[in-house]
Amino acid sequence: MAKDDLSTHLKYVGTRPDRPDGLDKVTGRARYGADIAAAGMLHAAVVRSPHAHARIIKIDTSKAEAVAGVKAVVTRADFPTGLTGEDWNLQENTMAGDKALYDGHAVAAVAATTSLLAKEAAELVEVEYEILPHVTDVDEAIKPDAPVIREGAADASVPEGMPANVVKYMEFGHGDIEAGFAEADLVMENTYKTEATHQGYIEPQACMGQLGKDGKGEMWVSTQGHWYIRKMSAAVLGLEASQLRVTPSEIGGGFGGKTTIFMEPLSLALSKKAGGRPVKIVMSRAEVLRATGPTASASMDVKIGMKKDGTLTAARAEFRMQGGAFPGAPVDMALYCAFAAYKLPNVEHIGYDVLANRPKCAAYRAPGSPMGAFAAESLLDEMCHKLGLDPLEVRKKNAVREGDKSSYGPKFGSIGLIETLDALENHPNMQAPLGPNQGRGIATGYWFNHGGETSVSMAISEDGTAQVSVGTPDIGGSRASIALMTAEALGIPYENVRVNVVETGALGVNEPTHGSRATFASGKAAVESTNQAIAEMCRRAAAEWGIAPEAVEWRDGAAHPAGPNAGDFPPMSIQEIAVKMGETGGPISGHHEGNLDGVGASFGAHAVDVEVDPETGRTTILRYLVVQDAGRAIHPAYVEGQYQGGAVQGIGWALNEEYIYDDKGRLQNPVFLDYRIPVASDLPMIDTVIVEVPNPGHPYGVRGVGETGITPPLPALANAIQNAVGVRMRDLPMSPVKVLAAIKAQNG
Amino acid sequence: MSKIHVQTIVNRDPVEFLADPRETLLDCLRDHLGLTGSKEGCGTGDCGACSVTVDGTLISSCLMLGVEAGGKSIETIEGMAQGEDLHPLQRKFIEHAAFQCGYCTPGILVAAKNLLEKNPSPTETEVRYWLAGNLCRCTGYDKIIRAVMDAAEEMRGAA
Amino acid sequence: MKFHSPTSFAEAVVLAQNSEGVLRYLAGGTDVLVQMRAGIVTPDELIDLKKIPGVFDITRTAEGGWTIGVGVSGAQLGAHAELCADWPGVVDGMELVGSTQVQGRATLVGNLCNGSPAADSVPGMVAAGATVSITGPEGDRILAIEDIPAGPGRTNLTKGEMITAINLPPRGENGGDCYLRFIPRTEMDIAVVGCAVNLRLDGDTITEARVSLGAVAPTVLLVQDAADAIIGTTLDDEAVANLMAAASAACNPISDKRGTIEFRTDVAGVLAKRAAKFAYARAKGEVIKGTHL
Structure with a gap:
């Protein structure tokens, strides 16, 4: 069937049934990371550095160990040595070695019979520090005379002679950048800065680990990817991965922040030392903010050339990002995404990954893309202002289409940017009248989406229902969407499919739920697995009928004789096949695994109307519109949810969220009181439009919808604020303090 | 550290537990009564994930001590549905x-x-x-x- | 940590007087528990005042004022129609403290004794001319609200002393008050600046006024110059300009994670203007509801 006709034949895909975990989640029964307990379980507390950068002279754990009820204390001395590369980085971040590298860096951990006791004992661990000069700002950290976080951390990409904290360097592009700028009627260049923000999942990291002297262990953990937890924990502790069985709990939000390890291996190290008793570690909110990975902070120079009619001639981006005391700031992704929406004959990208005394950054929804968009989409808007051009028209004029070479190199396949911009233009919000101190801003956003390592099994049960085993934790309704696709392929009701997120022992390696891949990749693999089971059911029916298996076709949940045999036998339903599968050859199942390709990128465009109080600098959002290409929305309510949630995270990043360090490099706001994520009363309803330009690389056209939504709000709000009160904010967050200062500066 | 015996009503059932005076009502609900439906997101009254009602008043259970619960009537998420019937x-x-x-x-x-x-x-x-x-x-x-x-x-x- | 639940203030005073180490009183607990959790304060003794009879009472005095017990929560204040009608600015200030959930527990006295210059309920009480009743080993005394905070996190209460009630004066005729604060979000933040205005009219002219500012100095301020700027006026443009200037001039703020010196100084004037206009309208008999003005 042709892709275009697909939607008219779909029975389940595109509907909005109740999610399978709904009942558990509205009754408090769903079990998250901290909700488990086991016989003999101990509780852990972690000792953390109060200094941004300090040499660890001595750790004395004797007083803590002497407390009755304390069963184990671990320091770095309890970890294996000789690790290299990212394994070493992970180990060093799990537990500081020679130096504490940021405020909150773990230096010791204690396990005791109660959590109160563990906390008391942790306070008795005596750590002697020699405080070293520190640096937390990326522009300071890249200076030649900045305190050096770690000698020899740079990889081979860094040219000789660069400052010591530059650990990765990149440059790429195409065309003739200078010729491109020469062709332009207007060339503008500005510097933009974004502060680090945290994913802000409401569930703090939590796990329970158990490890015996025999090297066999188990973990229960809130994570986006339990195979990653297994691999990383095994590497850090020198264990065999297969001896660790990791079960994911329900997960209380992740947004990228739960794709890696922080304190999880400590539960195993403590357990082993405590004779194999299970050890539970639950982070406090302050620990989450101080010591789990926020995103990077960025300082970005952007230069764009534009003709009078809005045609882009050239663009250049030079981004400096710090992702904490370890390599890994998403500067590459930020550069790839910055100009991805536009046809650019001449483009140059330069990037620096810089170390600083901050926690090791983790992925955060479309890692890098929001920063790149803030810089590029802000400058583009400033140029439209200068040339008196309509910002939406300019974006449409330069928008990439299928077959265009992307700013970062590869050619685009099927994409829906034009359709997205058209839908934005046609939305009633774009016609809403604006009053004094009100302004409208638009911006686009981009994410590649991701396939990745995926392993899925499905099996037919004896009663003709189906179970699907996936390895991607369900963070926002993916069990519902995978069940819908399986039901569609099988031709049985959605309610007859149960999707389980299974432990590491049950499947091959799965990457985490990241990069907007769960519905795409696990869904695609579930459909492939289902097709295998269908083929087997057709074979069983053919054998019974005594016809060739090729002469059987599957539709509406039953095998039908086809071709020359059509109508010779009544259809054989899935229930009829299942009930006797024991006698006809045994269990019927399917399995699919691989590095799934066929990914389709997702563009989005947002429009926001704001009112700025000129006396206080406070920005109020009047209306907000998200338009994004989903490929196909399997469960539209959860697609809308991704759009809305992503947009609001972007709004938080744009307006109020930031990491605030004092002059000693200590985080000043490790609480939700002062790490200000948006609250319900800050927002209007978030309007959404789902554009569907199907991805030919997925059986139902799925692209992946999770990431893109966080990207456009940053520049869209800056653009709206300029249109409201005339000031251009190039430094996030656009907090009232900064906006009021800008207004006053403008008024002289 | 001596514990205090607390008798109270949770979701219309009489319950009792021994609380360390430093433990919050949230700690007691989760760790002593096995009612893990109330969540800790911050421990400082900023996130609302631990919301319960005490004598009909909405509070953050992380901002009340377990030992203050004596003689009160507490409602948690676990008591919201009536049997099989969801609210x-x-x-x-x-x-x-x-x-x-x-x-x-x-x-x-x-x-x-x-x-x-x-x-x-x-x-x-x-x-x-x-x-x-x-x-x-x-x-x-x-x-x-x-x-x-x-x-x-x-x-x-x-x- | 020892936990005490006295059933009289006399018993509480003895416990407090004999306490050793770090002592904290537990009313609503919404500050104490946070400080315990963060490890900022680890009390050796905690005295819960909520078992003392009368601490949850809101009582009209013979003179027409109000006595508010130390256990009265923000939710209880907000539900008291007569009190809200008399002192909307005081009640609004309390209702701005934290979330709905925090309102279920947090108290005026706790907010006052926490000693934060940014306490939302304090400017309203100062502007109202409220006092506190204190009991202690040396007997009872009454102090003005503004005399309680000694600086961030400190009060002028002596060892063994505790507040037994808040006293609000009679509202009287033609009076109105208002408290406004500035925060970056719409809820859940600590005030970057707060301002309360309480005034009385004779016809259109302001005859009495008290203006109080929060979060612009080490303690909540009572700003006489700001009051003088509007007394005897009809809150005309010139008076408003003078009020704004006086409010800003009274500021002695710091720059911190929540705001800068410049921002606090500017916005103090803006809030004084806005609060004065609402207070004036209320004094004129307009019913203006809502804490998010």
Whole structure:
């Protein structure tokens, strides 16, 4: 069937049934990371550095160990040595070695019979520090005379002679950048800065680990990817991965922040030392903010050339990002995404990954893309202002289409940017009248989406229902969407499919739920697995009928004789096949695994109307519109949810969220009181439009919808604020303090 | 550290436990009574995930000591449904896809129920301000607000 | 940590007087528990005042004022129609403290004794001319609200002393008050600046006024110059300009994670203007509801 006709034949895909975990989640029964307990379980507390950068002279754990009820204390001395590369980085971040590298860096951990006791004992661990000069700002950290976080951390990409904290360097592009700028009627260049923000999942990291002297262990953990937890924990502790069985709990939000390890291996190290008793570690909110990975902070120079009619001639981006005391700031992704929406004959990208005394950054929804968009989409808007051009028209004029070479190199396949911009233009919000101190801003956003390592099994049960085993934790309704696709392929009701997120022992390696891949990749693999089971059911029916298996076709949940045999036998339903599968050859199942390709990128465009109080600098959002290409929305309510949630995270990043360090490099706001994520009363309803330009690389056209939504709000709000009160904010967050200062500066 | 014997009512059942005076009501509900539906998101009264009612007043159970619970009547998410019958808010939250990860959901449901008991016809703005102390990072609040408004309407119709 | 639940203030005073180490009183607990959790304060003794009879009472005095017990929560204040009608600015200030959930527990006295210059309920009480009743080993005394905070996190209460009630004066005729604060979000933040205005009219002219500012100095301020700027006026443009200037001039703020010196100084004037206009309208008999003005 042709892709275009697909939607008219779909029975389940595109509907909005109740999610399978709904009942558990509205009754408090769903079990998250901290909700488990086991016989003999101990509780852990972690000792953390109060200094941004300090040499660890001595750790004395004797007083803590002497407390009755304390069963184990671990320091770095309890970890294996000789690790290299990212394994070493992970180990060093799990537990500081020679130096504490940021405020909150773990230096010791204690396990005791109660959590109160563990906390008391942790306070008795005596750590002697020699405080070293520190640096937390990326522009300071890249200076030649900045305190050096770690000698020899740079990889081979860094040219000789660069400052010591530059650990990765990149440059790429195409065309003739200078010729491109020469062709332009207007060339503008500005510097933009974004502060680090945290994913802000409401569930703090939590796990329970158990490890015996025999090297066999188990973990229960809130994570986006339990195979990653297994691999990383095994590497850090020198264990065999297969001896660790990791079960994911329900997960209380992740947004990228739960794709890696922080304190999880400590539960195993403590357990082993405590004779194999299970050890539970639950982070406090302050620990989450101080010591789990926020995103990077960025300082970005952007230069764009534009003709009078809005045609882009050239663009250049030079981004400096710090992702904490370890390599890994998403500067590459930020550069790839910055100009991805536009046809650019001449483009140059330069990037620096810089170390600083901050926690090791983790992925955060479309890692890098929001920063790149803030810089590029802000400058583009400033140029439209200068040339008196309509910002939406300019974006449409330069928008990439299928077959265009992307700013970062590869050619685009099927994409829906034009359709997205058209839908934005046609939305009633774009016609809403604006009053004094009100302004409208638009911006686009981009994410590649991701396939990745995926392993899925499905099996037919004896009663003709189906179970699907996936390895991607369900963070926002993916069990519902995978069940819908399986039901569609099988031709049985959605309610007859149960999707389980299974432990590491049950499947091959799965990457985490990241990069907007769960519905795409696990869904695609579930459909492939289902097709295998269908083929087997057709074979069983053919054998019974005594016809060739090729002469059987599957539709509406039953095998039908086809071709020359059509109508010779009544259809054989899935229930009829299942009930006797024991006698006809045994269990019927399917399995699919691989590095799934066929990914389709997702563009989005947002429009926001704001009112700025000129006396206080406070920005109020009047209306907000998200338009994004989903490929196909399997469960539209959860697609809308991704759009809305992503947009609001972007709004938080744009307006109020930031990491605030004092002059000693200590985080000043490790609480939700002062790490200000948006609250319900800050927002209007978030309007959404789902554009569907199907991805030919997925059986139902799925692209992946999770990431893109966080990207456009940053520049869209800056653009709206300029249109409201005339000031251009190039430094996030656009907090009232900064906006009021800008207004006053403008008024002289 | 001597513990204190506490007798109280939770979800209409009499219960008792021994509490260290430093333990919060949330700690006692979760660790001593096995009621893990109330969640800790911050421990400082900033996120609302631990919302319960005490004698009909909405509070953060992380901001009350377990030893203060003696003689009170406490309602948690576990007591919201009557047997198999979900509260209209619980049904509407499923129907409207008003949660993604679901971690903030118990606290929001408890808070919203308390609102509708006091104000059966809240405006959207009133719902938003009432729930301002219930952080949700997944949804952007849109579907939560719609679910609460819809449940209120249904409950008004049924009343 | 020892936990005490006295059933009289006399018993509480003895416990407090004999306490050793770090002592904290537990009313609503919304500050104490946070400080315990963060490890900022680890009390050796905690005295819960909520078992003392009368601490949850809101009582009209013979003179027409109000006595508010130390256990009265923000939710309880907000539900008291007569009190809200008399002192909307005081009640609004309390209702701005934290979330709905925090309102279920937090108290005026706790907010006052926490000693934060940014305490939302304090400017309203100062502007109202409220006092506190204190009991202690040396007997009872009454102090003005503004005399309680000694600096961030400190009070002028001596060892063994504790507040037994808040006293609000009679509202009287033609009076109105208002408290406004500035925060970056719409809820859940600590005030970057707060301002309360309480005034009385004779016809259109302001005859009495008290203006109080929060979060712009080490303690909540009572700003006489700001009051003088509007007394005897009809809150005309010139008076408003003078009020704004006086409010800003009284500021002695710091720059911190929540705001800068410049921002606090500017916005103090803006809030004084806005609060004065609402207070004036209320004094004129307009019913203006809502804490998010």
